Amino acid sequence: MKKFLTILTVTSLALLACTRVHKTSPEEISLDDDYRKRESPFYSFKMKKLNGEVLDFQSLKGKKILIVNTASKCGYTPQYEALQELHEKYGEELVILGFPCNQFGGQEPGSSEEIASFCKINYGVTFTMMEKVNVKKKDDQSPLYRWLSDPDENGWNDEAPSWNFCKYYINEKGELKDFFNSNIKPMDEEVIKSISK
Numbered sequence: 052m053k054k055f056l057t058i059l060t061v062t063s064l065a066l067l068a069c070t071r072v073h074k075t076s077p078e079e080i081s082l083d084d085d086y087r088k089r090e091s092p093f094y095s096f097k098m099k100k101l102n103g104e105v106l107d108f109q110s111l112k113g114k115k116i117l118i119v120n121t122a123s124k125c126g127y128t129p130q131y132e133a134l135q136e137l138h139e140k141y142g143e144e145l146v147i148l149g150f151p152c153n154q155f156g157g158q159e160p161g162s163s164e165e166i167a168s169f170c171k172i173n174y175g176v177t178f179t180m181m182e183k184v185n186v187k188k189k190d191d192q193s194p195l196y197r198w199l200s201d202p203d204e205n206g207w208n209d210e211a212p213s214w215n216f217c218k219y220y221i222n223e224k225g226e227l228k229d230f231f232n233s234n235i236k237p238m239d240e241e242v243i244k245s246i247s248k
Contacts, residue, residue: 072232073241076207091225092204096195099182101151101163106179113223114146115246117237118199120186121149122158122215123169130216131174133237138178145246147178150193152186155214159183186212199227220245 093116096108117137122128131149138147151166153159161169163182170176184193188200188211198204199219200211205227210217213232220229220242229245236242 071234072210072230073235074208074210074230075245076226076228092198093221093225093227096198098184098193098195101167101180101182103163103182106148106181111146112225115141115144115223116221117145117147117242117246118195118219118221119147119149119237120152120184120196120212120215120217121180122152122155123161123166124158125155125215127214127216127233130237131170131176134178135174135176137237137242141246142178149176149178149180150186150195151180151183152212152215153183154185154187155212158215186217218242222248 094108094112097105098108100106117134119130119134121131134147134149137145149170151159151161159166166183167180170180184196185191186193186196188197192200192211196211200209202209208219208227208230210230216233218229218231218235218237219227220231222228228248229242231239231242
């Protein structure tokens with residue numbers, strides 16, 4: 052009975068978390084000239100890839116970025132296939148960064164090596180996969196995800212991931228422009244429209 056209730060609770064949380072959400076940066080927000088002249092805080096991050104190499108976000112200047120929190124044992128895990136398709140279609144202009152996270156239903160328990168192997172063998176992933184992080188709004192939230200989900204830092208968005216495979220789109224200037232919830236697939240029209248602007 053206890054196991055049944057646990058499964059029911061996790062399933063209910065997943066369904067509740069994945070109500071279709073697409074938030075776009077409100078164009079009416081006017082930024083003062085001093086803010087526009089400053090470099091985006093997005094480029095100050097340095098984080099490790101699954102292979103242990105450090106990715107300096109300075110190297111992402113001038114590129115469009117899609118950041119996704121991922122998991123290997125989730126109902127949304129097949130989105131890896133669509134993320135790879137998106138990577139192959141827009142690879143020259145779009146960088147996809149996958150951030151494994153084990154905070155939702157314990158669905159990413161593996162080591163870096165296990166995650167890398169799973170992604171490669173099952174979905175042929177060639178886009179950049181990063182080391183596991185915490186994405187929820189807690190004291191141990193990754194500084195990157197704090198920036199992504201704090202309007203005082205990113206200028207407008209307060210949405211932290213509610214489940215695995217939430218997506219954030221950052222433009223060529225390092226500005227957060229869109230948030231897509233888990234059930235919005237990587238190849239959905241609104242994602243394509245956003246990165247094609």
